[in-house]
Amino acid sequence: MIGALRGGLIVSCQARAGSPLRDVDTIVRLARAVVAGGAAAVRLNGPDDIAAVRAAVDVPVIGLWKDEALRGPDTVFVTPTVARALAVVDAGAHIVAADGTTRPRPDGRTFADLVAAVHERGVPVLADVATVADALAAQEAGADCVATTLSGYTTGTAGGDGPDLDLVTELVARLTVPVVAEGRLATPEQVAEAYARGCLAAVVGTAITNPAWLTARFAAVAPAAPTPSPDATAPHGPATAPYGTAERS
Ligand SMILES: CC(=O)N[C@H](C=O)[C@@H](O)[C@H](O)[C@H](O)COP(=O)(O)O
Numbered sequence: 001m002i003g004a005l006r007g008g009l010i011v012s013c014q015a016r017a018g019s020p021l022r023d024v025d026t027i028v029r030l031a032r033a034v035v036a037g038g039a040a041a042v043r044l045n046g047p048d049d050i051a052a053v054r055a056a057v058d059v060p061v062i063g064l065w066k067d068e069a070l071r072g073p074d075t076v077f078v079t080p081t082v083a084r085a086l087a088v089v090d091a092g093a094h095i096v097a098a099d100g101t102t103r104p105r106p107d108g109r110t111f112a113d114l115v116a117a118v119h120e121r122g123v124p125v126l127a128d129v130a131t132v133a134d135a136l137a138a139q140e141a142g143a144d145c146v147a148t149t150l151s152g153y154t155t156g157t158a159g160g161d162g163p164d165l166d167l168v169t170e171l172v173a174r175l176t177v178p179v180v181a182e183g184r185l186a187t188p189e190q191v192a193e194a195y196a197r198g199c200l201a202a203v204v205g206t207a208i209t210n211p212a213w214l215t216a217r218f219a220a221v222a223p224a225a226p227t228p229s230p231d232a233t234a235p236h237g238p239a240t241a242p243y244g245t246a247e248r249s
Contacts (some may be wrong), residue, residue: 008244063093100127
């Protein structure tokens with residue numbers, strides 16, 4: 001299943017509570033639209049979206065289940081528990097994406113425990129990491145592939161506006177498992193550069209599936225530009241919502 005992603009574009013179709021797109025049927029329509037445009041796989045958050053999209057498209061589904069109440073630079077919030085990972089499997093995901101860092105988890109289990117439980121169900125695991133050290137530990141724990149998703153979203157990793165392509169290069173050089181480029185990829189040129197650096201596949205989310213974020217970029221240069229809200233300019237907005245619709249997905 002991981003090999004099926006090779007060279008393809010993965011599109012993340014996610015909308016948080018508070019977004020006008022936060023509706024299962026809307027996510028299904030988004031997923032069908034990106035598949036029509038050539039997405040080789042989709043990345044989805046939450047059992048309801050995963051189950052509905054799985055039934056509506058033919059491409060692989062990478063599933064995760066965030067706990068937004070835990071979101072922050074020092075906390076594990078992307079599929080943080082074994083129970084959530086298994087719920088993602090039950091919803092029909094072909095691959096489970098989960099925080100692959102070594103930080104403590106709310107259920108007191110390790111990432112290796114989560115990988116073992118998901119593997120027991122015959123499903124591969126994509127580890128979302130922020131650093132080379134995270135990635136090496138995730139590989140050691142049994143992850144089937146590793147993504148740069150969390151670079152810029154943890155204490156000690158600089159966010160900025162662009163993707164962390166240097167991390168892609170380093171991971172490709174140091175890991176034996178495949179590397180997925182993910183996080184703040186916003187142009188076809190950046191995606192091409194990620195592939196040139198040897199990633200298995202690239203994930204684009206916000207720049208394809210978040211029209212509020214996209215609109216804010218255009219509105220900002222209009223002569224009657226509105227004063228941007230903090231959510232429209234902060235790369236990931238405040239950890240404690242309320243979610244700004246112009247924020248990244
Ligand atoms: C940090 C975090 O919570 N990342 C999430 C992981 O599922 C999503 O919110 C991102 O949209 C996804 O990683 C794609 O990235 P971008 O939207 O930048 O293309």
